[in-house]
Amino acid sequence: MWRAVARALAIGPAARRGGPRGRGRGPGEEHAAERGPRGAGSPGVAGRGGQTASMREVDLDELDAHQVQLLAEMCILIDEHDRQIGAETKRNCHLNENIDRGLLHRAFSVFLFNTENKLLLQQRSDAKITFPGCFTNTCCSHPLSNPQELEESDAIGVRRAAQRRLEAELGIPMEEVPPEEINYVTRIHYKAQSDGIWGEHEIDYILFVRKNVTLNPDPNEIKSYCYVTKEELKELLEKAARGEIKITPWFQIIADAFLFKWWDNLNHLNQFVDHEKIHRM
Numbered sequence: 340m341w342r343a344v345a346r347a348l349a350i351g352p353a354a355r356r357g358g359p360r361g362r363g364r365g366p367g368e369e370h371a372a373e374r375g376p377r378g379a380g381s382p383g384v385a386g387r388g389g390q391t392a393s394m395r396e397v398d399l400d401e402l403d404a405h406q407v408q409l410l411a412e413m414c415i416l417i418d419e420h421d422r423q424i425g426a427e428t429k430r431n432c433h434l435n436e437n438i439d440r441g442l443l444h445r446a447f448s449v450f451l452f453n454t455e456n457k458l459l460l461q462q463r464s465d466a467k468i469t470f471p472g473c474f475t476n477t478c479c480s481h482p483l484s485n486p487q488e489l490e491e492s493d494a495i496g497v498r499r500a501a502q503r504r505l506e507a508e509l510g511i512p513m514e515e516v517p518p519e520e521i522n523y524v525t526r527i528h529y530k531a532q533s534d535g536i537w538g539e540h541e542i543d544y545i546l547f548v549r550k551n552v553t554l555n556p557d558p559n560e561i562k563s564y565c566y567v568t569k570e571e572l573k574e575l576l577e578k579a580a581r582g583e584i585k586i587t588p589w590f591q592i593i594a595d596a597f598l599f600k601w602w603d604n605l606n607h608l609n610q611f612v613d614h615e616k617i618h619r620m
Contacts, residue, residue, distance in 0.1 A: 397434065397536060403466035405559050410468070413484040414444040421445065421526065421542045421617060423491075426484035433469055435532055438540040443528075446541035447497050448589055449478040449505065449521070450598070451548040456605060457566035459554075460575075461509070463587070464562045469533040472562065474575060475587040477548075480504040481541075494523040494614075497544045509564070510555030522547045524601070525613045529620040531588035542617060543589055547601070547608060569602055592620045 399407050410430035418424050431437055432444045451459045459477045463470055482488035482500035490496040498518035505511040524545045532538040556564055567575065576594060579586040586594075596618070601611055 397430075402468055403559065406466050406468050412481075414481045415484050415489065417443055417445050417542060419443065419528070419542075419617075423489065429481065432481075433533075433537050433539065435536060435538045438530060438538050443540050443542065444481060445497070445544070446479070446481045446539075447501050447544040447546055448476050448593065449501050449546045449548060450601075451477040451505075451550075451552065452602075452605060453551050453566055454549075455566075456602070457568055458572065458602070459509075459564065459566050460572070461556070461564040462562040464558065464560050466559050469537045469539060470585070470587045473585040473587045474579070475590040476593070478505050478508055479543075479587065479589065480508075494544055498523065498546065501546050505552075508557060508560040509552075510557065511552045515550070515552050516548060520548060520550065522608065522612075523614065524608065524611060525597075525616065525618065527589070527592065527618045527620050529589055529592055539589070541589070545593065545597075547605075549605060569599060572598075596620070 399410075410428060410433075412429045413426045414429050414432045415423060416425040416427050416432075427442065427444070432442060453459070460474060461477065462474050463472060465471045478501065480500065482497050488496040488500045488503075490499075495518060498521040501521050502513055502516050502518055505516050506513050524547055526542050526544055528542045530538070530540040554564070572594070575584070576586065576591075578584050579591070597611075601608060604610065
C-alpha cells in the first residue's frame with residue numbers, strides 16, 4: 340500500500356498546487372501528494388440558517404487557513420428522513436456539541452473504480468480538520484445549499500456536488516465525470532467523533548463511478564492516493580484493525596457492511612440499488 344502503511348508499493352510525488360497540476364499517472368500506479376504549507380488560521384465563521392447552532396468560540400488559529408475558509412460553506416440540514424429543513428455552515432455542522440443536539444446534514448461518498456476494477460483510495464491530508472491523515476474511499480464531501488446541489492430528483496444535486504469535489508480534491512476534469520456517469524446506490528446514516536471538538540453526523544449518499552480518469556490531486560486535500568485490489572484493501576483494513584493506520588469511520592462502516600459484495604457485482608450493481616431505505620449504522 341502506501342509507503343507510510345506497508346512500504347509494499349512505491350509512491351511517486353504529486354505536483355504541488357500553486358504551479359501547473361501535472362497529469363496523473365495511469366491506473367494501478369501509486370502516488371503521495373506533497374502537502375503544501377499550513378497557513379495561519381482565519382477568524383471563526385458565524386453560523387446562520389434554518390436551525391439554531393452553537394456559537395461557542397472554537398480556536399481556529401492552529402488550523403490550516405484554506406480548510407478554515409471552507410468552514411463557511413453552507414451545508415444542507417436534513418431530518419432523519421433526509422428531508423431538507425434548512426442550511427448551516429460546515430463549521431457548525433461538524434461541531435460535536437451541535438451534533439449532540441441532533442444537527443444532521445447531507446453528504447456523499449464516491450467509490451471510483453478503473454477499468455481493471457481497482458478502487459481508488461485516498462489518504463486525507465494532515466491539513467483536514469476532521470479525520471486528518473485517515474485512509475478512505477475516493478472522495479467524501481457535502482452538497483451545498485445552492486439551487487444546483489439542492490435539486491433532489493434522482494439525487495442530481497448530490498451527483499453534481501460529487502462531480503465538483505472530484506475535481507477539487509483529485510483534479511479529475513469535470514467533463515470526465517458527468518453526473519449521468521455517477522451512479523447513486525443507496526444511503527447510510529451514521530455519527531462519529533473525530534476528536535473532542537469536531538465530528539460527523541450525516542446521511543451519506545453512496546455513489547459509484549467506473550472509468551479511467553485523469554488524476555492531479557490537491558495536496559491540501561489529499562496526502563496520498565492509490566488504486567487497490569480487493570485483496571489489498573483487505574490488507575489495509577487488517578492494518579487498521581491492528582491500530583497501525585487510521586480509517587475514516589464511514590469507510591470502515593461501508594467496507595464492513597456492503598463494499599465487497601458490491602465490488603463482486605460491479606456489472607450487476609442494480610440489484611443493490613435502493614433509494615427508499617436509509618441504512619442506520
